[in-house]
Amino acid sequence: NNIGVIFDLDGVIVDTAKYHFLAWKNLADELGFEFTETHNELLKGVSRVRSLEILLGIGNVTISEEKKQKYLVSKNKDYLDYITKMGPEEILPGAEKLLNTLDDLGIKYVLGSASKNAPLILKQVNLLHRFLGIVDGNSVSKAKPDPEVFLIGAKKLNLPPEKCIVFEDAIAGIEAANKANMISIGVGDKKTLNKANYNFNNLTEIPEHFFEKFLSENNKIK
Ligand code: BG6
Numbered sequence: 001n002n003i004g005v006i007f008d009l010d011g012v013i014v015d016t017a018k019y020h021f022l023a024w025k026n027l028a029d030e031l032g033f034e035f036t037e038t039h040n041e042l043l044k045g046v047s048r049v050r051s052l053e054i055l056l057g058i059g060n061v062t063i064s065e066e067k068k069q070k071y072l073v074s075k076n077k078d079y080l081d082y083i084t085k086m087g088p089e090e091i092l093p094g095a096e097k098l099l100n101t102l103d104d105l106g107i108k109y110v111l112g113s114a115s116k117n118a119p120l121i122l123k124q125v126n127l128l129h130r131f132l133g134i135v136d137g138n139s140v141s142k143a144k145p146d147p148e149v150f151l152i153g154a155k156k157l158n159l160p161p162e163k164c165i166v167f168e169d170a171i172a173g174i175e176a177a178n179k180a181n182m183i184s185i186g187v188g189d190k191k192t193l194n195k196a197n198y199n200f201n202n203l204t205e206i207p208e209h210f211f212e213k214f215l216s217e218n219n220k221i222k
């Protein structure tokens, strides 16, 4: 097929943001400052290291490089406690149906996530085998909003960037997709994701014939 799809994972396929929040909150509690759900928005789509820096900024805490490494390990340990209990029931509404639609249309799809835990999460929810390729936090050197993760995704799809459609729930992710010259689809609050080419509140809102339009428009999909 002449178009392909790149999916973000956290917040698009699965609702892992709540587990990231709980794990970061544990750390904030330990360091003695408040960390709210609103603060957590700033961490979405952002790499683990960068998330820690933002968190420490919120608490106005300065610590040694050694301590940082220690906290990165303990945060991920807490996060993994939640992740390893996940099952297919935690796939977000509309996600599986969307993958089925793409399969029916013969449209290839890969994952483009900032998370180093992406393969594990996909395995937990039994979706790993469905993706043609996985680009995750282990395979990129530059985090979103840098387009690297999606450009590698396009290579895996064997398609030029302008033939790729990206599903994202984070501002940094929409920015990355736009920089890569891909079609960006914001999943979530339209006001927050106002730079996206298309917006939906969640994946159940994607119209049934959404992709056919891109297929028939041939070269002019943007
Ligand atoms: C992104 C999340 O998908 O992955 C971020 O939106 C998270 O909140 C990032 O920090 C890195 O995840 P991990 O699993 O490698 O710590």
Ligand code: MG
Residues within 6 Å of the ligand: 008, 009, 010, 011, 012, 044, 045, 168, 169, 170, 173
């Ligand atoms: Mg996300």
